[in-house]
Each structure stands twice: as C-alpha cells, then as structure tokens.
Amino acid sequence: MSQATRVVEPVAPSLARPFSRRIWTPALYSAASWAAAAIVTKALPDVIPFGSSDLFAVLVGVGAAGFVVLAFASPASGRLRQVLDYYGPWFIAIGVWLTLWEFSTAKTGWLPKPFFSAPTGLLHVYVTDWQRLLICIGYSLKLWGLGFSLGAAFGYVAGVALGWSKRFAYWGMPILKLIGPVPATAWIPVTFYFFPTTYDASIFIVALASGIPVTILTSSGVALVNRAYYDVGRNLGAKPWYLISHIAIPSALPHTFVGLFMGLYYSFAVLVVAEILGSKYGLGWYIQFQTNYSGYANVYATLVIMAFICAGLVKLLFVARDRLLSWQKGFI
Amino acid sequence: MATPATALRPASPPAISVTVIVRDVSHVFMLQGSTLEVLDKINFSVAAGEFIALLGPSGCGKSTLLRLVSGLDQPTAGSVAANGEIVDKPDPSRILVFQDPTLFPWTTVWKNAATGLAARGVLQQQRDRVDDALKLVGLSGFEHAYPHQLSGGMAQRASLARALVNDPALLLLDEPLGKLDSLTRLTLQAELLSLWLDKRFTAILVTHDVEEAVLLSSRVIVLTERPARIKAEVAVDLPYPRHRDNPKVVVLRRRTLGTLGLET
Numbered sequence: 001m002s003q004a005t006r007v008v009e010p011v012a013p014s015l016a017r018p019f020s021r022r023i024w025t026p027a028l029y030s031a032a033s034w035a036a037a038a039i040v041t042k043a044l045p046d047v048i049p050f051g052s053s054d055l056f057a058v059l060v061g062v063g064a065a066g067f068v069v070l071a072f073a074s075p076a077s078g079r080l081r082q083v084l085d086y087y088g089p090w091f092i093a094i095g096v097w098l099t100l101w102e103f104s105t106a107k108t109g110w111l112p113k114p115f116f117s118a119p120t121g122l123l124h125v126y127v128t129d130w131q132r133l134l135i136c137i138g139y140s141l142k143l144w145g146l147g148f149s150l151g152a153a154f155g156y157v158a159g160v161a162l163g164w165s166k167r168f169a170y171w172g173m174p175i176l177k178l179i180g181p182v183p184a185t186a187w188i189p190v191t192f193y194f195f196p197t198t199y200d201a202s203i204f205i206v207a208l209a210s211g212i213p214v215t216i217l218t219s220s221g222v223a224l225v226n227r228a229y230y231d232v233g234r235n236l237g238a239k240p241w242y243l244i245s246h247i248a249i250p251s252a253l254p255h256t257f258v259g260l261f262m263g264l265y266y267s268f269a270v271l272v273v274a275e276i277l278g279s280k281y282g283l284g285w286y287i288q289f290q291t292n293y294s295g296y297a298n299v300y301a302t303l304v305i306m307a308f309i310c311a312g313l314v315k316l317l318f319v320a321r322d323r324l325l326s327w328q329k330g331f332i
Numbered sequence: 333m334a335t336p337a338t339a340l341r342p343a344s345p346p347a348i349s350v351t352v353i354v355r356d357v358s359h360v361f362m363l364q365g366s367t368l369e370v371l372d373k374i375n376f377s378v379a380a381g382e383f384i385a386l387l388g389p390s391g392c393g394k395s396t397l398l399r400l401v402s403g404l405d406q407p408t409a410g411s412v413a414a415n416g417e418i419v420d421k422p423d424p425s426r427i428l429v430f431q432d433p434t435l436f437p438w439t440t441v442w443k444n445a446a447t448g449l450a451a452r453g454v455l456q457q458q459r460d461r462v463d464d465a466l467k468l469v470g471l472s473g474f475e476h477a478y479p480h481q482l483s484g485g486m487a488q489r490a491s492l493a494r495a496l497v498n499d500p501a502l503l504l505l506d507e508p509l510g511k512l513d514s515l516t517r518l519t520l521q522a523e524l525l526s527l528w529l530d531k532r533f534t535a536i537l538v539t540h541d542v543e544e545a546v547l548l549s550s551r552v553i554v555l556t557e558r559p560a561r562i563k564a565e566v567a568v569d570l571p572y573p574r575h576r577d578n579p580k581v582v583v584l585r586r587r588t589l590g591t592l593g594l595e596t
Contacts, residue, residue: 228434231404236498237424238451246450250438327438327478 024081026088027071033095034064040099040107041120047109050121050297051128059123060098067091117297125301132286137305139281140271143199147206147274148267152260154207155214159259162215163222163252164244176215184209184266185273192277202274209270210263214256221255222248254328257321264317268310349380349534350415350425350501352401357410358559359396369559370396373410376553376562383528383535385545387588388555388563394538397560398504401536402428414502424448427500431507433487435479441490442466442475448498465493468527485516496527503528505537509544521547522573529572542592546584547574554591564591 038061041053075081098119104110105118126133161168162176184205191201225248233243275284283302290298359371370393378384386394399405401412403422412419414426427448435444446462449455455462466472469489479487488508495503505524509517525548528535539545545552546568554564566588574581 226434228430228432229436231428232430232434232436232447232494233451235402235404235422235424235426235428236448236451236494237422238447242451246447247436250436253438327480 024071024074027067030091031064031067034060037098044107046106048113050118052124053120056120056123114294114296121297122301125298136281136283136286140283147203148210151207151211152214155211159215159218162219184270198277202277205274206267210267213262214259217255217259221252225251348501351380352378353413357407360408372559372561381532383549384551385537385549387545392555392558393560398506424498426502427495428504429508431510433491437479441477445493465497469493502534542588
C-alpha cells in the first residue's frame, strides 16, 4: 500500500495521497473480523452453552464499531498512527481467532467440553468469579513479589561474591553447579522441614527459582569484566571495594539483567507449584483447585491472567533495563 | 591542550617529577607450565622531568616493562625505584595510559575523568580539577557524552584527561597514539609535547614509531627482540618543537632505524 503510494507520488501526489492516507484500511478488515466474531456468537445457536455469550457478542461488536471509527478518525501520521500500523495485522488476526474459536467450541462442539472452552466461557469466568480472581491475583503478586525480590537480592550479592572472590568461587561454584540444575520444586520436602510455615516455604521456592539464574549470570558477568578496567582503577588509587562497586558491578549489569529476565520466567513457572503448599488463595492455588473439579474454563481464564501479568512484569523489567543500560546503545 | 594558559589550577600541588631507576629488571611469564622470558636484565634511569622513549619490535616486552614501572606488576628479578623508593604497588602519582583508551563505557566522559579523585574520595573538594583537565585536552562540551559517542582521538584525549586530573609525576605512555589515524596522531603528538613542556612531569613513551620517538623524547632506548635487552641508546639533543623535516631529525631517525637493523 505505502509502496504503491511511493511509486505514484512523484507522478500525481494530489491524486495518490488523500484516499490512502485518510482511511486506515487495516481497521476495516479488523472491524470485519471482529464483527464476524460477534455475528457468529449471536446468530448461531449454541451446541454447548458457556454463558455470557450475549455480553461477549456486545463486547466484540463494540470492538468492531471502534475499528470502524478508527479507520476514519485515526491520525494520518505521527506516533499513534505508527503504533496502529504496526499492530494492524494483529487486530485482524485476533478477530479471526475469536471467530474460529467460538465456532469450533460453543457453536459446533468440535472441541468438546470440559477439555476446551469457548471465549464466551472464559468471559463467563471473569464475570462470575472476578472477586475471587482479584483476591488470588493479590495473593500471587505478594508471594511472587516477596520471592522474586528476595531471590534477586540474594542471588545478586552471591553472584558478585562468586565472580569477584577466588575463595568464594572455590567453595561456592561447585555447590551452585550442583543445585543449579535441580528444579526448585524438588526442594519442597526439605523446605517443609526447614521453614516454620508453608507460606515461607513457598517464598523460598519462588526465591530459589529466581535467585539461581541471577547468581549464575551475575557471577559470570563479574568474572568477565575486562581486566584492563581493574588496572585503570588500581592505578588511580582505587581500593578493592571501589573496584567492586564502581567497575565490577556496572560492567556486569548487562549479564545481571539477563539473569533477572530468566529468573522472572522461572519464578512464574514455579509460582503455581509453590501455591499448592497450603495456600488458601493465589492464581496457582486457583488453577489447582479448578483442575480438580474439571473447571478448565476457569483454568484457562486464570492462565490468560497469568500470561498478561508476566508479560507486564517483563515489560517493566525492560523499561528498567533500558534506563540503566542506555550506555550500551553503542555496543548492541 | 595546545594552550599552556589553561594549566591546572595552582590549588593543586605543582607536579613534582620523579627520577626512575630500573635496575637489573628481568621478567618471566608462566604459561601453562612453560616459562616465557620477556625481559632480560634491563638497566636504565630517567632523570626527573625527562621524556624518554622505549623503542622495539612488536611483542618484545615494552608494555610489560611499563607495567612494572607503574607498579601494576612486580618484576621476577631486579627492582624499579621512583625517587629512591622501591615501586611495589600502583600509585596515582605514576599513571599508565594504555593503547586502548579503556574508558568505562557505562559512564560519562566527566565521570571517567573523575575516576581517580572519586576512587580516593576527594572528588567533592576537587571537582574543578576534572573540568580543568577536560578543558586542557580540548573536551569541554563533551562532559556528558558516553565513550561510545567519541571518536578514537577524543576517547584517547579523555583517557589522557583521566590521567592528568591526578597530577602525575610520572606519565607512562603505552603506545597511546598507536591506534589513531595518522592525522589525529600528528595533532596529539604536538599536544602531548606542549603538555609535557608545560608541566614537566617525567614521561616514558613506549612506541614502535621511530619518528614519534625522535620528535618527542630526549633519549631513545632501543630494545631487542624478546627477551628484551637494551640494544642501543640514541640521545636526541635537539630543541623543541622539532620538525619532522629538520635534517638533524632525519639523521637521528635513520640512525635509530639502523640500530633496529633497518636501513632506509
């Protein structure tokens, strides 16, 4: 489209420009695919009822109407338009996906209950169980927050020590290599013995999952610091603590961030398991609870929430990294 | 940097140059069980305020010798003394400037230049010295730039500023201009010279550029292949600034090349 515009422009800019620029065409396709989802939901009879299908039809219908408005009202250029242009294909695909999903589950039963759920089924879970889900989100974020920050803090300190001190590395590295590959959840029996409450045990499991990659990556980052930087520091009168805090640590920060990203994913993965340990709330607990009662729609609905939370936290970490590592721009 | 008027403030103690005596220095590297002899009984001395050049083939151990003089490494045998005291550890009064600028990429030019003062905990009282040093090397206006934004020449100037902030009595230059393009190299040679003429610190320049050695130093010490021994010493008794086309410079250059076994 823009290709064609560019070719035509020199010949007849006044003709080529107005139409293609004014209407944001992908929005029309998006509106069509979302409207299809609404129509399929509303017009076809349910083979398997999931509930909330009217609300779902309204929501995607409003979405479709929104895209029609966007098609005509979106700015012809600028930042917002760039974002819209970038995500245009995704908007279309989401409509197509919702249509096919609803059609193959609720409308035909090709994908049967209880193993599969329709998008209306997920929406129904949110509508009916939102209070409990909110409480679970709160509990999970608290557990994850405590576990991840403790794990990251201890892992960071241990990583710097292992990377810096030969003696520390002599004793520490073999231990780290032994416990590193063991899944954090394998420690559950031991943690029951060592921790006063199961909640503390859960925090420990999450902390371990996030702490180990932070430790490994930070220590290798510190060990890989260009020796010449230390020479410069020593020559200029720096004491060991200055070499650690002002040379080893900032130099290793890119590695530390890789460890933090890995730790974030691992800690989220073990969150579900950690919450089996005697929790009364939490997304992991909720998933377990619903699995036992074959409430797979609830399970899927919760997984979607977890995916969004995880993606949001990853995004936050990226923002932090880009701020702290802006000096790297010349290297990457 | 070219204008002596912008000297460091008198608040700082005036640079006290230092006499260096290198006595019977031998050095051996241990490499996976085998030993590599790098230096073999090197003897020379540098008078306070003198500018000498160490010249020799690549990999002959010149850089090692400079590290020993700085105190970053200890010689296997023999000793290095600065003003009569044995050098057994690095000190901010003897600063080594590397071939690579080795600026810390994670921080700004200003903070890089301030490293020495910050490391010794005196930055708060002496912030002006950082500004002055950057001005001296012509980097005013680049205080907030990051190293990756600098050209090779500018990065090496920043590295020089980081050394000068500490008012070194002995400046050890390890091919500091070796990786620069020829134009920048000529400019920085002149600036380095005027800096030395202004401050009169003791300077030891390692180079494999014969012309650079003859233009800048009062004495050229020529080393052999590894393990390095002193092969010859060429006195360059000419007034500064020297021009590369000056017939006496040309003669000395040819004579020095001759000591390296190269005729022109």
